[in-house]
Amino acid sequence: MAAAIEPVAAFWAAHAARRPIAVHSSGTTGQSRTIVRSTASWVDSFGLAAARLDLSSAGRFYIPGPLSATMNLFAACLADAAGASWSPDPAGATHCTLTPSGLGRALGSGLLSPGLVVLVAGDGLHDNLRDEARAQGLRVEHYYGATELSLVAWGSCRSDLRLFDRVEARIIDGRIWVRSPWLSDGPAPGTPVGSWQRSADGFAGIGDHGRLDGDRLHVQGRDGAITTGGATVELAPLTDRLRAAAGGEVYLVGIPHPVVGQVLGCAVTRPDDVERLRAWSQRNLGPAERPRAWAVVEQPPLTAAGKIDTSALAALIRGHHATSKEQHS
Incomplete structure (x- = not known):
């Protein structure tokens, strides 16, 4: 996807041909890795994510970040799947996707209009920042996931995350392991594995620390x-x-x-x-x-x-x- 001139079009072409795609992890805590996944591991979750966001064909997604970032490519393909439009221009937007730091910088800038649905990902969202966004009339949705795992848990901030649809989780030695239809196939052959692990019964982990209470997932952060x-x-x-x-x-x-x-x-x-x-x-x-x-x-x-x-x-x-x-x- 990173080499594609039009990444979203390339994604849908791969989906039509039933070919896997390769995306890059962010490299936030280590070396960036090439991750292989089926397009279905995203597409089959789009309807569930769109329903949580009330995203329809009348929607317009503001995506200010580069499509080389997996969370932004996911949002653009999600908008396509819902029949909505998407753009790096905030004018007329009904939805947008931002990291927590991006949200903090955007508040008070005039870019985010009251009533906007803000999908926050890429790091844990502090409840104080969520409350500040809500006070400005924004609706805040937050998910925890990873390039290797896709969607894992959803809430309004990092303190109220619950497991996403069809996701199972367990904690082993303080680290999060998940099993779901949304998992990737892992690092591409010949590339660094990093913290990626997959068990014989289909659970995968990338070293993130956390706690689990029923379906409530408390994510403490990336391995390091x-x-x-x-x-x-x-x-x-x-x-x-x-x-x-x-x-x-x-x-x-x-x-x-x-x-x-x-x-x-x-x-x-x-x-x-x-x-x-x-x-x-x-x-x-x-x-x-x-x-x-x-x-x-x-x-x-x-x-x-x-x-x-x-x-x-x-x-x-x-x-x-x-x-x-x-x-x-």
Whole structure:
């Protein structure tokens, strides 16, 4: 799909020919991979997704991001399947798809009109941001998924996600495994497998951490860890704990350190969260788990696909940390 001049037309041509397609994962937490899937693994879910969005032939989908991003290509093909139009132009839109960071930047810009149905994906949506969008007259729908897994759970934000239609899930060693008709076939032969795994009974996982309570899925985040002073700290569960104590969004990254290898860097979107989380960390976290470098980044840097650019964010935290040390020296 990435090499196609018209990706949506190429998708439907592959569907008519019953040929699989290849799409790229975002590479947010590692190397981007080529993922193979049947077109039916998307098409057969379109009716269910359109019903949740009240998307019909009268609809017009605003898709500002590149179609090389799987979530945007999915939305464009979904609009086609529903008989709706789609465009990178917001004029006259009834629906749009954005990452949480993209939504945060769009609020107050005048691009999103009251009554718009906003489909948010690509990362977990904080309930405060959902509430802010609702206060501006927007209807917010949110799903958790992945290039390898497609749709997994749906809600209005990350704290009320429920398993999507025909999806089964289980938690093994704190990680999410799912089985559904929407799964991909996995990485293309000869490409990096990454965290992709598939069991003999059809469950697949990509290393995401989470908890399951009935059909309620709590997603803690993508696999990732740092090693600091010989101790391994998994980022997803720790980020989840810090987010629960914060008033805004929280991001953790590894920062190189000449003595202990790495330390944790923490970026927050609300200035008052720095002291709040410093104090909370002293009370509740062990030495290796406590962030050592802090930065307030109200608008985190984004990739072309609208997701958090973790490399650029780490550089911002390092720069802020170095400046803070100079000011206090």
